[in-house]
Amino acid sequence: MADILIVEDKESFATMLKASLEDESITAQLAKDGRAALRLFKKEKFEIALIDMKLPDIDGIELLRQLKRTDTDTKFLIMTAFGTIERAVEAMKLGAYDFLTKPFDVEQLIALIQRILQEQRRYYENILLRDEMSKIHGAPEIIGKGPAVKHVAELLQKAAPTDTTVLIVGESGTGKELFARACHMLSPRKDNPFVAINCAAIPHQLLEHELFGSEKGAFTGAVARKIGKFELANKGTVFLDEVGDLDLDLQAKLLRVLQEMNFERLGGTYTINIDVRIIAATNRDLMNLVKEKKFREDLYYRLSVFPIRIPPLRERKEDLRLLVDHILRKLHSDKNISPRATEKLSRYDWPGNIRELENTIERANIIAKKKIQPEDILLPERKVSLVKEELPRTLKAAASAGRELAEVEVIKKTLEQTQNNKSEAARRIGVSYKTLLSRIKKYRKKGLL
Numbered sequence: 001m002a003d004i005l006i007v008e009d010k011e012s013f014a015t016m017l018k019a020s021l022e023d024e025s026i027t028a029q030l031a032k033d034g035r036a037a038l039r040l041f042k043k044e045k046f047e048i049a050l051i052d053m054k055l056p057d058i059d060g061i062e063l064l065r066q067l068k069r070t071d072t073d074t075k076f077l078i079m080t081a082f083g084t085i086e087r088a089v090e091a092m093k094l095g096a097y098d099f100l101t102k103p104f105d106v107e108q109l110i111a112l113i114q115r116i117l118q119e120q121r122r123y124y125e126n127i128l129l130r131d132e133m134s135k136i137h138g139a140p141e142i143i144g145k146g147p148a149v150k151h152v153a154e155l156l157q158k159a160a161p162t163d164t165t166v167l168i169v170g171e172s173g174t175g176k177e178l179f180a181r182a183c184h185m186l187s188p189r190k191d192n193p194f195v196a197i198n199c200a201a202i203p204h205q206l207l208e209h210e211l212f213g214s215e216k217g218a219f220t221g222a223v224a225r226k227i228g229k230f231e232l233a234n235k236g237t238v239f240l241d242e243v244g245d246l247d248l249d250l251q252a253k254l255l256r257v258l259q260e261m262n263f264e265r266l267g268g269t270y271t272i273n274i275d276v277r278i279i280a281a282t283n284r285d286l287m288n289l290v291k292e293k294k295f296r297e298d299l300y301y302r303l304s305v306f307p308i309r310i311p312p313l314r315e316r317k318e319d320l321r322l323l324v325d326h327i328l329r330k331l332h333s334d335k336n337i338s339p340r341a342t343e344k345l346s347r348y349d350w351p352g353n354i355r356e357l358e359n360t361i362e363r364a365n366i367i368a369k370k371k372i373q374p375e376d377i378l379l380p381e382r383k384v385s386l387v388k389e390e391l392p393r394t395l396k397a398a399a400s401a402g403r404e405l406a407e408v409e410v411i412k413k414t415l416e417q418t419q420n421n422k423s424e425a426a427r428r429i430g431v432s433y434k435t436l437l438s439r440i441k442k443y444r445k446k447g448l449l
Ligand SMILES: Nc1ncnc2c1ncn2[C@@H]1O[C@H](COP(=O)(O)OP(=O)(O)OP(=O)(O)O)[C@@H](O)[C@H]1O
Pocket: 141, 142, 143, 144, 170, 171, 172, 173, 174, 175, 176, 177, 178, 179, 283, 326, 354, 355, 358
């Protein structure tokens, strides 16, 4: 996950470039010939490729042509020797972004790269409806560039302008509320209220009152009429957050409202018609709750007309760097993050997702001097205790629990040492790649890894 690929056969020069760039927090990878470049390019995404025209195995122009076919977003910079300016012109015609004639000033190269990266980042920001978003005041900024987030953004763009009920599913901290707000802001209802209700935060007895309101005298202490959230949201959007936590009784009432688009206030005698769009969100597996009879199947189908799954951060680590920059900007920080610190972030699996990343960066920003270094990033030491709820009863069970823990430690350590290179890790610990993957999966499921 580097910003730039340097394709250069002269090793000392390439290493010097890499070091100078990394001083400026620009990450680089090296390829010493065309073959290596093509291989890396297929595996990873680079914002920029800096290509030497003269390579041992392939002509720079030909390499440019092939790389361009692999990734059309990358910007290509060409390095040519003095006196071969025609080649540079040829490269420009093929769509290279710029060229530098050797020997060049490294400062000049860095300035050029910084300019390109800034442009690229601006382009990636607000992935959601880049054009429309900028026109809509107050729409949330959604950051991301990887295919996972792009897919979510596309789905949202399709659903937003309709009145379809949208169900946003995702782990905690993945941005469910952010996407829900964006969905509202991109709909024709955007000038009407967006009313969020957290079904998990309000005690069940009070929730009904919150949702539907009450008439004066509906119960002891109801001294005035109270307007509920559904009524407040009229012509707008109701966001039912943590909808999986609704109790069965309220689920039935909610279903009725969704079907009829009307309800009565508590203690009320007449029916109130409403016009609201529903967006629901949950971090629980609703289908599972249905199976366990904790969630009504009919309500589930009603809500999941248009489900959108927001992937956890660990599945879209390509967005980490952009998110960090975004968070630092929101903090009005003038610090940036070192490549080694970024690497540390990408080795962690972020159970609390973007919210956890925000907290981590906020802390690091306070601790760090000018640049955030790995030691400024405090990540929880994942404590694995041998006993989760209770001690194993038999010695056999104890032995197997102990063995699992030991395996987890070895896997964790080796993944760290190999910088998450799973095939290398598998080789080192003497199992097949497949075995390692299935172990990782197993231990993740158990919350040990
Ligand atoms: N793609 C993104 N770009 C920028 N900021 C984001 C993105 N996704 C999430 N965030 C930020 O992360 C934080 C958590 O997002 P949000 O509250 O929407 O998550 P959530 O899924 O509703 O979490 P929870 O389940 O804990 O309620 C917010 O500060 C939000 O602005």
